[in-house]
Structure formats: C-alpha cells, structure tokens
Amino acid sequence: MGNRNEELRVALDAVRAASRICRAVQAKRVDPNTIEKKDRSPVTVADFASQAIVCGRLEQALPDDPVVGEENADELRTDGRHAARRAVVEHVAAELGRDADEHRVLDWIDRGAADGRAARYWTLDPIDGTKGFLRGDQYAVALALIEDGAVVLGVLACPNLPAPGGGRGGLFAATVGGKALSYALWDDDDVTGSTVSVQRVASPSEARFCESVESGHSNQSESAKIAELLGIESEPFRIDSQCKYAAVARGDASIYLRMPTRKDYREKIWDHAAGKLVVESAGGTVTDVNGRPLDFRKGRTLEDNRGIVATAGPIHDAVIEAVQRVRGGE
Ligand code: AMP
Ligand code: MG
DSSP states (O other): OOOOHHHHHHHHHHHHHHHHHHHHHHHHSSOOOEEEEETTEEEHHHHHHHHHHHHHHHHHHHHHOOOEEOOOOOTTSSGGGGHHHHHHHHHHHHHSSOOHHHHHHHHHTTTTBOOSSSSSEEEEEEEHHHHHHTTTSSOOOEEEEEEEEEEEEEEEEEEEOOOOTTTTTEEEEEEEETTOEEEEOTTTTTTEEEEEOOOOSSSSGOOOEEEEEEETTSSSHHHHHHHHHTTSSSSOOOOOTTHHHHHTTTTTTTTEEEOSSSSSSSGGGGTTTTHHHHHHHOOOOETTTOOOOTTTTTBBBBBBBOOEEEESSTTTTHHHHHHHHTTTTO
C-alpha cells in the first residue's frame, strides 16, 4: 500500500493536465483527427495525448505501478499516422512546457498495456465518452487505483459538466474509507475540495434516472420499462461518459441504469472503476444489473458482471428488483 494522500495528489494533477489537453483539442473546433479502432469505436488525438500525459505522470511518481489504459500506440506508430502522431506530441509538449520526444510520448501511451491481473494497478480511460467529446458534449477523464480487486482511489474529471457556481468543469475524487470530494477542475491550487453526497429520495418514483446517450451502449427501451415499473415519470437524463456517476454522486440524478445491449458485451474496468468509488463514497450503491458487486480481478473487463446499476443508496434493492422483473431474471 502506498501513501494515499500522495497518490491522490499525483492522480489529481494527472487528470487536470489531461483535461487541459482535451479542452485545447476541443476548442480548436477542427476535425480532431478521428481514427476508427478495430471495434469501430472512434479515437482522437486527444485520447492519445491524454493517455500519454497521465501515464507519463504516473511513471514519474510511481514507476513500479502497472497501468491498464484503454488506448495503445500501435496505430499511431504506423507511417500513415504521421500527422496524428505529431499532433499528439505537440499537445503533450504544450502541457509539459517543453519539447517532448516522440518515442517517449508513444512509450508513455503504451505504458497502459497492463492486463489488470496484478495485485495493484491503475486503470485509465483517457477520454471516456469519445462520442460525446466529438459532439462537443460530455466526456470524462477517469483514473482509478485498484488493490486486491478493490478500487481504493478514484478520480473523475468532467471538463464540460456545468459547475455549481457557473462555468464548466467538475473534478471528483474519493479514496476508500473517505468521503467523495469535488474540486475546482481548472484550479490546481484547490487541493482540499468540498464534500459531495448523493441525493436521497424517499421512494424510487421520485428518482431521476440517467443513462447513456448512445442506445448502442445501454438498452434504453428496457430502462424505460424499469422506470415505468418504479413509477418514475420524469424523462431520463441522457449524458455521455462517467459523468453519469458524477451526476449521481452530486445529486443531479439518483439512479444510473446501464442495461446490456448484447449478451456477449463485457463492461471495461476503466469505464467504471473511478465512478463506482466516487458514488459509493458519496453514499450511493453500485452493482451490476443482477445486484452483484463489480469484480475488478478479471483482467481488462468486468468478466463476471453484466451492465451497471448505481443508485443513491436505500432505493437500490427496489431498483434491482424492477430490473430483474423487466429482464426476466436471466
Ligand atoms: P457512454 O458514454 O455511457 O455511452 O459510455 C461510453 C463507453 O461505452 C465507451 O467508453 C465504451 O467502452 C463503452 N461501450 C462500447 N460499446 C458498448 C456496449 N455495447 N455496451 C456498453 N458499453 C459499451
Ligand atoms: Mg470509456
């Protein structure tokens, strides 16, 4: 076990740096050089630069820690990707405030190649919700530390999330056993943060639920049936990325439903590790659609879990019961 406060400081610094890069890429409003991955999902210059800066920071501070990152540099290393490669290096250099060596930047990206089976590892989604990022909507930079299968630290940056005092940008973090904290994303001097907690609802019918914007990522007709069964009349709050976990943690919504769209899909650990700890530390509960705890010991995916249900806490069992009734308790 490391020094948790120091690990938190490193993680906050890293995701703040990544968020500045993502904001800079988005502000350019030019085609951010989208590349299609093998699974046909998009990846941008910002995804690569974000993973490079976070892995670079982790390498410097905690050189022995493996990282399970979503991206790798295989495609970027090819001849055809010269322009994208140069753009990635330039964004990383701008954040470093000095020249960046191309080989080092690519190697930082590839530090994310660990398999998630070590007793202790970090997991990173350099841009969660890339489709939201490309639309100019919500996305997140998510970083978590896992020890013996348990998430012990989670940091979630949401650069486009409306901030309570106006403007945009939210940064949420938790360490195991502590409270969920919200920080000013663009102010590196905010190292203390302030507590956030879930909004308790007396009955599930009063809950507002959130889900993915993408119907290919979450079965929206199933969630509509679940909401109906629970007596929820308000419209679903559709928002990309782990910003859904942030929304539950700070009380914008009380339920997050992620209903499987395909039998063979397994949730990725980096899509849930940070968000889960932030919601739990804010007083909420997170399981899969069968009410099972998320198991982070199975490699890069949550192999033994299906979908996600996160709630403000006391209503969790009632929500799981409704989910089971709609899904027919497979
Ligand atoms: P969201 O912004 O909630 O739609 O989630 C974005 C994440 O969905 C991406 O980071 C992908 O890893 C993940 N994803 C891709 N395909 C699926 C799928 N079929 N079911 C659930 N999640 C998916
Ligand atoms: Mg993701």
